[in-house]
Amino acid sequence: MTALTTxxxxxxxxxxxxxxxxxxxxxxxxxxxxxxxxxxxxxxxVIIGPNACGKSTLLRALSRLLKPGTGRVVLDGxxxxxxxTKEVARRLGLLPQTAQAPDGITVADLVARGRHPxxxxxxxxxxxxxxxxxxxxxxxxxxxxSGRPVDELSGGQRQRVWVAMVLxxxxxxxxxxxxxxxxxxxxxIDLLELFADLHRTGHTLVAVLHDLNQAxxxxxxxxxxxxxxxxxxGTPWEVVTADLxxxxxxxxxxxxxxxxxxxxxxxxxxxxxxxx
Amino acid sequence: MTAxxxxxxxxxxxxxFGRTVWVWRTGPLALRVDRRxxxxxxxxxxxxxxFGVLTLGSGSLPLTPAQVLSALFDPxxxxxxxxxxxxxxxxxxxxxxxxxAALAISGAIFQSLTxxxxxxxxxxxxxxxxxxxxxxxxxxxxxxxxxxxxxxxLTGGAVTALLVYLLxxxxxxxxxxxxxxxxxxxAFLSSLTxxxxxxxxxxxxxxxxxxxxxxxxxxxxxxxxxxxxVFAALLVCSGAVVRxxxxxxxxxxxxxxLGVDAQRTRLLAxxxxxxxxxxxxxxxxxxxxxxxxxxxxxxxLTRSCTTLRIVPAALTxxxxxxxxxFVALRVDVPVGVVTVxxxxxxxxxxxxRQYAGRRR
Amino acid sequence: xxxxxxxxxxxxxARDVPGPRRGAGPVRRVRHxxxxxxxxxxxxxxAAVLSVMVGARPLAPGTVFDALFHYDDSDAHLMVRELRVPxxxxxxxxxxxxxxSGALIQAFTRNPLADPGILGVNAxxxxxxxxxxxxxxxxxxxxFVWFALAxxxxxxxxxxxxxxxxxxxGTPVKLTLxxxxxxxxxxxxxxxxxxxxxxxxxxxxxxxVGSVGGRSLDILPVALxxxxxxxxxxxxxxxxxxxxxxxxxxxxxxxxxxxATRVTVVLAVTLLAGxxxxxxxxxxxxxxxxxxxxxxxVGPDQxxxxxxxVVVAPAFLLAADIVGRVVLPSGELRVGLVTALVGAPVLVVxxxxxxVSTL
Numbered sequence: 001m002t003a004l005t006t007x008x009x010x011x012x013x014x015x016x017x018x019x020x021x022x023x024x025x026x027x028x029x030x031x032x033x034x035x036x037x038x039x040x041x042x043x044x045x046v047i048i049g050p051n052a053c054g055k056s057t058l059l060r061a062l063s064r065l066l067k068p069g070t071g072r073v074v075l076d077g078x079x080x081x082x083x084x085t086k087e088v089a090r091r092l093g094l095l096p097q098t099a100q101a102p103d104g105i106t107v108a109d110l111v112a113r114g115r116h117p118x119x120x121x122x123x124x125x126x127x128x129x130x131x132x133x134x135x136x137x138x139x140x141x142x143x144x145x146s147g148r149p150v151d152e153l154s155g156g157q158r159q160r161v162w163v164a165m166v167l168x169x170x171x172x173x174x175x176x177x178x179x180x181x182x183x184x185x186x187x188x189i190d191l192l193e194l195f196a197d198l199h200r201t202g203h204t205l206v207a208v209l210h211d212l213n214q215a216x217x218x219x220x221x222x223x224x225x226x227x228x229x230x231x232x233x234g235t236p237w238e239v240v241t242a243d244l245x246x247x248x249x250x251x252x253x254x255x256x257x258x259x260x261x262x263x264x265x266x267x268x269x270x271x272x273x274x275x276x
Numbered sequence: 277m278t279a280x281x282x283x284x285x286x287x288x289x290x291x292x293f294g295r296t297v298w299v300w301r302t303g304p305l306a307l308r309v310d311r312r313x314x315x316x317x318x319x320x321x322x323x324x325x326x327f328g329v330l331t332l333g334s335g336s337l338p339l340t341p342a343q344v345l346s347a348l349f350d351p352x353x354x355x356x357x358x359x360x361x362x363x364x365x366x367x368x369x370x371x372x373x374x375x376x377a378a379l380a381i382s383g384a385i386f387q388s389l390t391x392x393x394x395x396x397x398x399x400x401x402x403x404x405x406x407x408x409x410x411x412x413x414x415x416x417x418x419x420x421x422x423x424x425x426x427x428x429x430l431t432g433g434a435v436t437a438l439l440v441y442l443l444x445x446x447x448x449x450x451x452x453x454x455x456x457x458x459x460x461x462x463a464f465l466s467s468l469t470x471x472x473x474x475x476x477x478x479x480x481x482x483x484x485x486x487x488x489x490x491x492x493x494x495x496x497x498x499x500x501x502x503x504x505x506v507f508a509a510l511l512v513c514s515g516a517v518v519r520x521x522x523x524x525x526x527x528x529x530x531x532x533x534l535g536v537d538a539q540r541t542r543l544l545a546x547x548x549x550x551x552x553x554x555x556x557x558x559x560x561x562x563x564x565x566x567x568x569x570x571x572x573x574x575x576x577l578t579r580s581c582t583t584l585r586i587v588p589a590a591l592t593x594x595x596x597x598x599x600x601x602f603v604a605l606r607v608d609v610p611v612g613v614v615t616v617x618x619x620x621x622x623x624x625x626x627x628x629r630q631y632a633g634r635r636r
Numbered sequence: 637x638x639x640x641x642x643x644x645x646x647x648x649x650a651r652d653v654p655g656p657r658r659g660a661g662p663v664r665r666v667r668h669x670x671x672x673x674x675x676x677x678x679x680x681x682x683a684a685v686l687s688v689m690v691g692a693r694p695l696a697p698g699t700v701f702d703a704l705f706h707y708d709d710s711d712a713h714l715m716v717r718e719l720r721v722p723x724x725x726x727x728x729x730x731x732x733x734x735x736x737s738g739a740l741i742q743a744f745t746r747n748p749l750a751d752p753g754i755l756g757v758n759a760x761x762x763x764x765x766x767x768x769x770x771x772x773x774x775x776x777x778x779x780f781v782w783f784a785l786a787x788x789x790x791x792x793x794x795x796x797x798x799x800x801x802x803x804x805x806g807t808p809v810k811l812t813l814x815x816x817x818x819x820x821x822x823x824x825x826x827x828x829x830x831x832x833x834x835x836x837x838x839x840x841x842x843x844x845v846g847s848v849g850g851r852s853l854d855i856l857p858v859a860l861x862x863x864x865x866x867x868x869x870x871x872x873x874x875x876x877x878x879x880x881x882x883x884x885x886x887x888x889x890x891x892x893x894x895x896a897t898r899v900t901v902v903l904a905v906t907l908l909a910g911x912x913x914x915x916x917x918x919x920x921x922x923x924x925x926x927x928x929x930x931x932x933x934v935g936p937d938q939x940x941x942x943x944x945x946v947v948v949a950p951a952f953l954l955a956a957d958i959v960g961r962v963v964l965p966s967g968e969l970r971v972g973l974v975t976a977l978v979g980a981p982v983l984v985v986x987x988x989x990x991x992v993s994t995l
Contacts (some may be wrong), residue, residue, distance in 0.1 A: 117535040453988075459924065
């Protein structure tokens with residue numbers, strides 16, 4: 001419990017980001033209704049659930065890319081849409097799935113674009129900008145690549161560059177939409193360890209992850225979604241149980257302690273042939 | 277101005293951009309520029325100046341560069357030379373500068389907005405709209421008065437742009453739908469203009485066709501004042517909208533995460549781009565190709581990852597138009613005819629050279 | 637520009653995500669394809685029949701039938717045989733060529749803004765014809781054909797040569813830019829010549845708006861083989877273009893020979909569009925619009941887009957020509973104008989109603 005004195009603590013861990021009684025969806029399709037989700041301060045929150053359960057939709061709502069139909073999203077005690085766009089971007093960084101690097105842009109240029117919310121017409125490259133970019137590249141080990149064009153990099157390097165761009169934004173909150181997709185297992189772990197480090201240094205992280213074991217291993221707080229509803233929240237051992245995995249994913253399994261980290265580990269059972 | 281190469285090295289400070297950058301920090305200012313961009317801009321400015329002096333010296337009273345310079349800067353110079361250079365020829369040159377820069381910025385904005393190297397204000401039908409408007413004034417109302425034609429072209433262009441915007445708007449503005457609607461409306465109006473051209477006498481058709489090619493002749497300080505003022509205002513607006521706009525090239529989500537309001541930025545950028553083209557078209561007619569070519573040329577010269585660098589683009593546009601006007605004066609054709617040819621040749625040369633460079 | 641038919645995404649960015657997220661649309665499109673083709677064929681037939689029937693002077697269907705099959709030298713028969721039939725045949729040939737070349741160039745450059753003129757065909761033809769008028773003093777439209785043909789071919793060759801220098805040889809973007817560059821130069825030279833002489837302008841303002849009326853069929857022995865070759869080459873590249881739509885690397889992995897495909901497609905486009913502009917003058921909008929509309933009906937498969945465009949484009953061109961004849965019987969409303977006047981509103985309505993596929 002650190003530095004909670006600045007505000008009245010209603011709960012033991014105050015929420016940084018909250019979804020309150022929100023319905024989320026797109027023009028013709030509602031994905032979630034009456035959704036309540038809380039992201040505790042200082043947590044590494046991971047959202048899990050089967051495909052099309054509303055994980056990414058929830059993340060889009062948390063990052064203001066999607067405006068709730070009803071209900072609201074609250075950031076640091078204030079409604080998200082009452083902030084200016086740049087103000088949100090100074091508090092909340094997002095790694096979207098759809099990022100495209102402009103042709104021929106170099107790594108340093110791309111990472112430097114993360115400084116946009118801190119810059120103005122006259123203040124385009126302050127000492128602080130330079131430090132933030134250099135630190136972000138160092139933290140993601142892309143400093144050596146900094147002059148190279150992004151389109152020449154491998155998938156793993158490229159994803160690290162995008163993470164560096166989000167880090168350069170220097171936000172206390174980070175939202176990550178399936179950050180490990182398309183990476184091999186070594187690069188996945190690499191990236192997750194990086195997130196764990198960020199978590200240890202005081203960042204609040206929210207990620208959508210597909211791999212349950214990785215989620216259980218790195219998260220401090222899990223949110224399990226199914227068909228747009230929150231099925232369970234809590235620590236990995238509270239959420240990742242054989243019953244819950246069966247309920248949420250329809251996958252019969254056993255849950256054993258991970259031999260390395262002692263976090264819950266899901267071992268799927270062979271599916272009886274008759275069900276297929 | 278300090279080069280980063282000489283800045284004290286401390287951990288977490290220096291960033292290697294893979295090229296030489298100059299950083300300038302004093303008071304509220306904190307700017308970073310590529311050395312290459314600065315050099316390119318300086319060269320472009322120099323080339324523009326040379327062509328400018330040559331242009332001022334050419335005409336029915338030929339003057340040497342020295343005579344031109346003394347007429348410009350020396351109040352005691354030959355009275356006749358001063359009259360010719362300052363009162364008659366200078367406004368035309370300044371018009372070329374302003375219009376070239378305005379077209380180039382407009383093109384840069386639209387190419388970024390549509391993420392298409394063929395994108396230009398023409399995609400939303402502005403040029404064909406203003407040509408149609410001017411043709412109505414010249415051919416149907418039968419007047420060639422400067423103000424009447426200018427307001428006709430402005431009205432035509434603005435109405436067309438608005439129409440395209442409204443027709444393309446459907447719960448948001450998808451760039452692709454905008455382009456298609458723009459092409460459709462543009463083609464429609466071009467046909468109407470052609471119909472008008474086919475139904476009048478050859479002399480009247482010539483009048484409209486000359487305006488349609490875009491010409492800088494017959495312009496004085498009276499017309500320059502308002503145009504320059506509007507351009508200055510639009511320059512500031514474009515500068516403000518370009519910074520968020522460049523982030524939209526990474527996708528709407530990424531841009532939004534960086535604090536960019538995608539829809540608002542797009543709207544403002546469209547308005548700024550259209551207004552810049554409107555300014556030029558109203559002032560001198562639709563000058564083709566500068567908007568398309570200048571951002572592409574500038575991007576290749578500065579080796580930037582985006583066409584949306586408005587200073588190099590604007591300088592390229594100005595250089596292009598001033599040089600074209602110099603040629604246009606010699607061969608006595610409207611400047612728009614030359615911009616098309618000169619820009620085309622240059623783009624072709626640039627392409628050829630780029631291949632040679634890449635083959636290595 | 638990906639081939640994936642995009643979901644109804646709220647933003648422009650999400651459209652660029654290729655992926656498996658396909659809704660019910662493409663499935664429905666696939667099922668309706670044969671019906672669409674049948675409807676298009678019926679439309680083409682109707683347009684061709686109407687084109688012979690309808691004209692400045694009203695004729696009974698029986699008279700028209702007799703003119704075709706029991707010719708008797710009367711004025712009415714002469715008009716059908718000498719004016720309406722050639723006009724219809726030229727419209728069919730030119731429409732086919734323009735439509736297919738448009739579909740090919742859009743698939744090839746993966747750019748929905750591309751039209752057949754993009755490789756410089758129209759600009760080259762215009763320059764050559766202007767040269768013939770302004771410098772050589774030729775004024776007979778029949779002799780323009782050869783200049784137009786030569787200009788179109790010479791310029792495309794130049795564009796292709798510039799677009800094929802060096803390592804990035806023949807990539808669609810470079811070819812497009814090369815086409816734009818050369819077209820610009822030609823356009824400038826054309827304007828310069830036109831604006832120097834009122835007489836030249838007077839000829840060129842009419843030639844510059846394409847028309848299928850008043851042409852003789854004498855050109856056909858030359859035009860048909862050229863267009864026929866282009867047609868065969870173009871239709872044969874459908875499979876390769878499908879692969880090319882997935883990107884150059886994927887196409888190569890699927891066994892497509894990139895350079896061969898590029899050369900074939902550029903040759904086909906030149907033959908088709910170059911001949912079309914020589915026969916009828918520049919006709920805007922057919923090559924740009926028809927492939928778009930067709931794509932919305934049958935989805936992104938070039939094996940359907942190309943043949944269907946071949947059917948729809950001439951039907952559209954004939955329909956536009958008929959409209960022009962009916963609205964202004966004096967013949968002032970040339971088909972090059974009507975294509976845009978009729979096509980533009982149709983395109984706007986369609987683009988507002990349908991889910992838009994980028995390509």
